[in-house]
Structures are given as structure tokens and as C-alpha cells.
Amino acid sequence: MVRFENVGLRYGMGGEILKDISFEIEPHSFQFLTGPSGAGKTTLLRLILLSLKPTRGLISLFNRDAAQLSKDQITDLRRRVGVVFQDFRLLDHLTTYENVALPLRVRGRDESSYRAEVVELLRWVGLGEHIHALPPVLSGGEKQRAAIARALIVRPELLLADEPTGNVDPTLARRLLRLFAELHKSGTAVVIATHDLALMDQFETARRLVLGDCRLHIYE
Numbered sequence: 134m135v136r137f138e139n140v141g142l143r144y145g146m147g148g149e150i151l152k153d154i155s156f157e158i159e160p161h162s163f164q165f166l167t168g169p170s171g172a173g174k175t176t177l178l179r180l181i182l183l184s185l186k187p188t189r190g191l192i193s194l195f196n197r198d199a200a201q202l203s204k205d206q207i208t209d210l211r212r213r214v215g216v217v218f219q220d221f222r223l224l225d226h227l228t229t230y231e232n233v234a235l236p237l238r239v240r241g242r243d244e245s246s247y248r249a250e251v252v253e254l255l256r257w258v259g260l261g262e263h264i265h266a267l268p269p270v271l272s273g274g275e276k277q278r279a280a281i282a283r284a285l286i287v288r289p290e291l292l293l294a295d296e297p298t299g300n301v302d303p304t305l306a307r308r309l310l311r312l313f314a315e316l317h318k319s320g321t322a323v324v325i326a327t328h329d330l331a332l333m334d335q336f337e338t339a340r341r342l343v344l345g346d347c348r349l350h351i352y353e
């Protein structure tokens with residue numbers, strides 16, 4: 134569902150921070166993306182999401198060559214991807230419930246068809262007490278969980294999560310990993326960018342994509 138062929142990326146006039154990146158993400162697969170701080174994990178996720186254009190090479194998403202797509206086509210493809218950004222990107226004027234329900238509203242779903250589902254997911258991620266809170270009063274970990282719930286609510290074909298357990302304690306990190314594992318079992322391909330070795334050890338069979346020295350090394 135994702136294919137990179139000899140992709141290179143530089144920001145502005147700087148040197149390439151990613152070089153000759155080639156890999157595929159198969160449907161229903163589970164992988165961690167790791168590597169030192171500044172290695173380019175977020176950049177790679179942005180390339181997969183087609184929010185950055187590679188300086189060279191070919192990227193395809195859901196079997197469509199990214200270079201051939203119009204803006205509207207990219208928007209349509211992105212709807213099939215759930216994303217947990219490192220900086221959460223919650224809308225401050227909407228409640229936790231409204232933030233999580235937003236992707237369903239945008240898809241034209243009727244509130245009565247999803248209300249119970251949104252509330253259940255918010256309870257599952259431990260935000261049952263904060264359903265009506267606005268993001269500015271949530272802690273970092275609570276915002277992170279709201280962002281995760283928003284990415285999961287649409288049951289995406291592909292989930293990209295950037296340090297999704299960076300702001301929570303180890304117990305909650307394990308619980309969230311279980312949530313990602315369940316999503317994977319139900320058919321979603323999952324990519325989790327993380328530094329957290331303990332988290333990766335909980336899912337030893339997952340593939341590891343390791344960035345270092347501008348290159349990607351894959352451990353099946």
C-alpha cells in the first residue's frame with residue numbers, strides 16, 4: 134500500500150537527510166520506525182502521507198504514483214490514513230469528543246450513528262472524564278490520547294503514529310500499544326515511529342525500519 138523507490142529528500146539547500154530509501158508497507162502489516170533523534174522519522178512519515186515531496190525517487194500510496202496526483206486526489210487518499218502527529222494538532226475550540234468525532238462529521242456521518250462509538254473509544258483511552266473538556270486544559274498525555282482516538286475512529290487502512298507514547302506512563306503506553314495491535318488485527322497496516330525500546334520489545338515480531346546515516350535498514 135506504500136512503496137518508496139530510491140527516494141531522497143533535502144530541506145531547502147541543505148544536504149540530503151534521506152538517501153536512496155526503498156521499502157514497501159504491505160496491507161495488514163505492523164512495523165516500528167526507529168532511529169536516533171533527527172534521523173528523519175517524522176520526515177519519512179510526512180513523505181508517506183504525501184505532505185512532503187521527495188527531492189528524487191518515486192513514492193506510491195495505495196498503488197497510486199504520488200507525482201501524478203492532483204491536490205484533491207491526495208486529499209481523498211489521505212482520508213484512508215489515520216495520523217497521530219507528534220504535536221497532536223487538536224482544534225482548541227472543539228471539545229475532546231468533537232475533536233475525535235470530527236473525521237466522521239467531515240465524512241458526512243450522522244451523529245446518532247457514531248456517538249456511542251466515540252464515547253466508548255474515549256473511555257478506552259482513559260478520557261471518559263474529559264469528554265467535554267477543551268484541549269487547552271488537557272495534559273500532554275491526555276492530548277496525545279485524544280489525538281490517537283481521533284486517528285483510530287475512522288478505522289483507517291493505514292495508521293501512521295509519531296511517538297504516540299511519548300507523553301504517557303509505561304502502563305498506559307502498554308495499553309495504547311494493545312489498542313494499535315487490535316487495530317492491526319482488524320486489518321489496518323500500522324507504522325509507529327518511536328525511540329521507546331521497551332515498547333518495541335512488547336511486540337518482538339514486528340518489523341523494524343531503522344533510520345541511520347540517512348539510510349533505511351530493515352529488520353524483518
Ligand SMILES: Nc1ncnc2c1ncn2[C@@H]1O[C@H](COP(=O)(O)OP(=O)(O)OP(=O)(O)O)[C@@H](O)[C@H]1O
Nearest residue numbers: 144145150168169170171172173174175176177328
Ligand atoms: N521543515 C524543515 N526544514 C529544515 N530542516 C528540517 C525541517 N524539518 C526537519 N528538519 C531537519 O531534518 C532532520 C530530520 O528531522 P526529523 O524531525 O524528521 O527527525 P526525527 O527522526 O523525527 O527526530 P525526533 O526523533 O527528534 O523527532 C533534522 O536534522 C531536522 O532538523
